[in-house]
Amino acid sequence: DTGVSQDPRHKITKRGQNVTFRCDPISEHNRLYWYRQTLGQGPEFLTYFQNEAQLEKSRLLSDRFSAERPKGSFSTLEIQRTEQGDSAMYLCASSWGQGEEDEQYFGPGTRLTVT
Amino acid sequence: SQQGEEDPQALSIQEGENATMNCSYKTSINNLQWYRQNSGRGLVHLILIRSNEREKHSGRLRVTLDTSKKSSSLLITASRAADTASYFCATPPFTKRDDKIIFGKGTRLHILP
Numbered sequence: 001d002t003g004v005s006q007d008p009r010h011k012i013t014k015r016g017q018n019v020t021f022r023c024d025p026i027s028e029h030n031r032l033y034w035y036r037q038t039l040g041q042g043p044e045f046l047t048y049f050q051n052e053a054q055l056e057k058s059r060l061l062s063d064r065f066s067a068e069r070p071k072g073s074f075s076t077l078e079i080q081r082t083e084q085g086d087s088a089m090y091l092c093a094s095s096w097g098q099g100e101e102d103e104q105y106f107g108p109g110t111r112l113t114v115t
Numbered sequence: 116s117q118q119g120e121e122d123p124q125a126l127s128i129q130e131g132e133n134a135t136m137n138c139s140y141k142t143s144i145n146n147l148q149w150y151r152q153n154s155g156r157g158l159v160h161l162i163l164i165r166s167n168e169r170e171k172h173s174g175r176l177r178v179t180l181d182t183s184k185k186s187s188s189l190l191i192t193a194s195r196a197a198d199t200a201s202y203f204c205a206t207p208p209f210t211k212r213d214d215k216i217i218f219g220k221g222t223r224l225h226i227l228p
Binding site: 004035040042043045093102104108109111 | 165216218221
């Protein structure tokens with residue numbers, strides 16, 4: 001078990017370009033979360049999957065953001081027409097459990113810089 | 116919207132001393148979790164305390180929960196350089212319609228040699 005992995009670790013893109021991030025959760029975990037974190041702030045919830053179903057989506061997630069988890073394993077987060085305000089660390093976490101007592105295991109994050 | 120707020124925002128102490136950080140929240144909760152984040156890395160779950168628990172220990176960590184004051188504290192005893200990190204409390208959302216677990220802004224702890 002290598003833990004939660006994310007790829008790439010860093011991404012620099014120009015405003016208006018599309019970017020896609022990948023998250024590989026711990027293999028037996030059924031839940032997968034995406035968060036965004038800016039400097040000096042805590043992680044902000046973006047969306048969450050249980051198996052392949054996207055169960056919740058934050059109001060923070062504009063129409064330019066889309067996430068998939070097609071086979072209930074890895075997940076991708078795509079940002080279309082990036083804006084400078086999208087610059088942040090994007091964190092993925094996974095868990096195995098029920099309800100709100102999940103212990104979430106976080107990946108190292110993908111740092112996005114939009115120029 | 117922010118549910119949990121950590122206090123202080125930053126804390127510097129000498130190695131070997133105890134570090135205490137607090138978290139206040141706004142509405143009733145079923146549980147509260149503490150996470151640690153080393154610089155530029157993902158978060159690590161430290162401890163979960165349920166609303167019917169008043170205190171919980173894990174190694175050098177001691178967490179308390181006072182539901183009447185809507186507050187929790189995290190105590191790290193005999194601090195080490197490796198404890199330098201940001202610490203976040205995390206709470207369930209206000210309602211089912213809201214987002215999932217909500218993190219505070221964190222306390223940045225710096226252990227001085």
